[in-house]
Amino acid sequence: MTYRDDDVIVPDHHVMDPDSSYVSRLIEGYDITGIRRLFQSHDSSAEYVRRRLSVAPTGALNMETTPLTLETAAAHVEGIVRETIGEFGLLEPNEPILLGLSGGVDSGSLLMLLAAYRDAMGADGPLIHAATFQDFDSKWSETFDFARGLAERHSVSHHVIEAGYAEKVFHLNRPMAQILMHLMETDDAHLAMYADHHSTRRVLEVYADELGVKKIALGLHTTDLLAGLLNAYTTGFSVGPAPSRRVGPYTYVLPLAFTPKRELHLYYTHRTGHTPKQTTPNQWEFNPTDRNFYYYMADQMQWYWPGIENWMFTAHARTAPDTAPRHEQCGNCGGSVALQTAGSDTWSGWCDVCRLLDRHGWIDR
Ligand SMILES: [Zn+2]
Numbered sequence: 620m621t622y623r624d625d626d627v628i629v630p631d632h633h634v635m636d637p638d639s640s641y642v643s644r645l646i647e648g649y650d651i652t653g654i655r656r657l658f659q660s661h662d663s664s665a666e667y668v669r670r671r672l673s674v675a676p677t678g679a680l681n682m683e684t685t686p687l688t689l690e691t692a693a694a695h696v697e698g699i700v701r702e703t704i705g706e707f708g709l710l711e712p713n714e715p716i717l718l719g720l721s722g723g724v725d726s727g728s729l730l731m732l733l734a735a736y737r738d739a740m741g742a743d744g745p746l747i748h749a750a751t752f753q754d755f756d757s758k759w760s761e762t763f764d765f766a767r768g769l770a771e772r773h774s775v776s777h778h779v780i781e782a783g784y785a786e787k788v789f790h791l792n793r794p795m796a797q798i799l800m801h802l803m804e805t806d807d808a809h810l811a812m813y814a815d816h817h818s819t820r821r822v823l824e825v826y827a828d829e830l831g832v833k834k835i836a837l838g839l840h841t842t843d844l845l846a847g848l849l850n851a852y853t854t855g856f857s858v859g860p861a862p863s864r865r866v867g868p869y870t871y872v873l874p875l876a877f878t879p880k881r882e883l884h885l886y887y888t889h890r891t892g893h894t895p896k897q898t899t900p901n902q903w904e905f906n907p908t909d910r911n912f913y914y915y916m917a918d919q920m921q922w923y924w925p926g927i928e929n930w931m932f933t934a935h936a937r938t939a940p941d942t943a944p945r946h947e948q949c950g951n952c953g954g955s956v957a958l959q960t961a962g963s964d965t966w967s968g969w970c971d972v973c974r975l976l977d978r979h980g981w982i983d984r
Contacts, residue, residue, distance in 0.1 A: 620646055657682040667692050667885055671926035682925075693889035696882050700732045700874050701739065707862050709872040710736075710834070712743035716872070717827045718836045719819065720749040720777070722766030724895040725838035728887045729875055733836065734773035736874075747775045750826055752819065753782050761896075778826070785822050789952050789976065792983050798976065803902055810975055811903035812910065817972040821954045824869055833869055840875040840883055841928045845917035846910070848931060856959055860936035867946045867955025877928055879921055949973055951982060 621629040621643045629641065645651055657672065657680060665686030673681050687695060704710055718733065720726045730749055737744035751766045770777035785795040795818055802811040823835055839847075844861050851858040859866065862876035875883065887895050904910070920927050946955040949970035956970045967974065976982050 620644055667881070669695070669882070669925075671929070672924050673926065674930075687885075689885055689889045692882060692885040696728075696878055696886040697732060697735050699877050699882075701736055703862055703874050703877050704736060704872075709863055709874060710745045712740075713746065714834060715746040715748065715830065715832045716834045716836050717748045717750060717823065717830060717832045718775075719823050719838075720751050720766050720770065722751065722762035722764075722769070723838075724883060724887050725840060725843075725875065727765070727769055727895075728883050728890075729836060729838040730769055730773060730775060731890050732874065732886070734775060748778065748830055748832065749775050750778045750780050750823060752780050752822070780822060780826055784826070785818050788822055788825050789818060789973065790983050791976065791981055793981060798979075798981050799901075799903060802975075802979070805979070807975060807979075808903070809907040812901075812907070814972045814975060815901070815903060817954065817970070818952075821952050824954070827869065834872060835869055836872050836874060838875055839873050841877060841879040841921065842914060842917045844873065844876055844932065845920060845928060846913035848935060849913050849916055849920075850909075857939065857957065858935075859957070860939050861932045866957070867948065869955075876932055879928075951977075 621641060623629050623636070623639045623641055625640075625642070635641065658670075660668065666689050667687045669685040669687055669692070671683040673683065675681065685695075710716065716733070718726065718730060720730055730747070733745070733747050737747060749766070749770045751763065753763075767777055769775075782794055782796065785791065786793075789795070791798065799811050799815055802808060802814065820835075820837075827833065827835055839861075847858055850856070859871075862873040864871050864873075878886075884895060945958050947958060947966050947968075948954070949956055950968045951973040952970060954970050954972075956966075958966060969977070973982065977984075
């Protein structure tokens with residue numbers, strides 16, 4: 620609380636009067652000086668200082684700081700991913716795995732990291748398949764070429780999923796890309812992103828079935844997952860554990876769970892020799908606006924508590940009520956739906972996305 624001239628409370632927005640005296644008081648009982656000391660930056664020419672705040676069983680706080688160059692940061696990220704895969708048993712020896720590869724920073728880095736892991740494992744390494752979705756102009760786009768080149772350079776088998784594939788899986792009467800654009804002009808605009816994400820994952824699953832693969836790797840990193848947890852905690856919807864979750868007959872693995880976006884950026888820059896191109900998010904990724912806010916909050920949380928993911932994800936994996944949720948299968952797309960206890964809707968036989976698409980008349984019955 621801030622006071623002017625001893626006893627006048629100063630509101631949040633106030634123009635300071637040079638003739639007054641101001642006093643701010645910390646009205647909660649904690650040691651702010653002690654906390655701030657943990658964050659004091661050490662003079663360093665390092666390109667990146669990695670911080671991790673840990674809490675000992677005695678309650679003692681310890682801030683671990685590791686100054687890193689681009690090169691040591693990249694080696695560090697490889698180490699973290701290797702540890703994540705090992706510690707959580709994400710991959711069995713020689714297991715085939717399918718990776719959704721858009722060509723962006725996240726999935727591109729994941730491909731390079733999985734390839735590095737495979738090479739380090741020698742004969743026990745996983746067999747990596749990558750699939751890229753063909754959109755309107757992807758055949759000519761740079762990211763598309765980049766995805767193909769990246770897969771080739773790292774000896775990963777690469778497949779292009781034709782635009783019509785989603786139409787078949789979802790029984791659509793027009794292309795998915797067109798549907799998403801249409802959706803943006805309706806009152807359901809805030810659902811377009813969920814429709815996009817769900818259809819992408821479901822198409823990956825169907826392609827995985829074709830390959831006989833049961834494990835799917837996604838390039839979700841720390842910030843993505845923290846934002847999702849915040850959403851789940853504040854709405855009461857249950858979300859599966861990280862870095863590995865069962866969804867119906869598939870296991871999704873998230874090897875980047877303990878790699879914050881910033882470190883992924885450094886890794887990508889080091890390995891490719893260029894700064895990732897910041898692609899403009901799709902129209903539907905700014906709407907719903909709550910998603911923006913969850914991402915902002917997830918970033919702030921990591922700033923105030925570097926390494927919070929190590930605590931939140933492991934705690935969630937242990938305490939989540941839905942570590943093995945009950946799934947129903949959607950009668951249209953075949954996707955698995957985890958039944959929620961929060962929204963006590965009765966199961967209608969179709970997933971939310973298929974019901975949405977049907978409401979707009981885009982599904983051929
Ligand atoms: Zn469905």
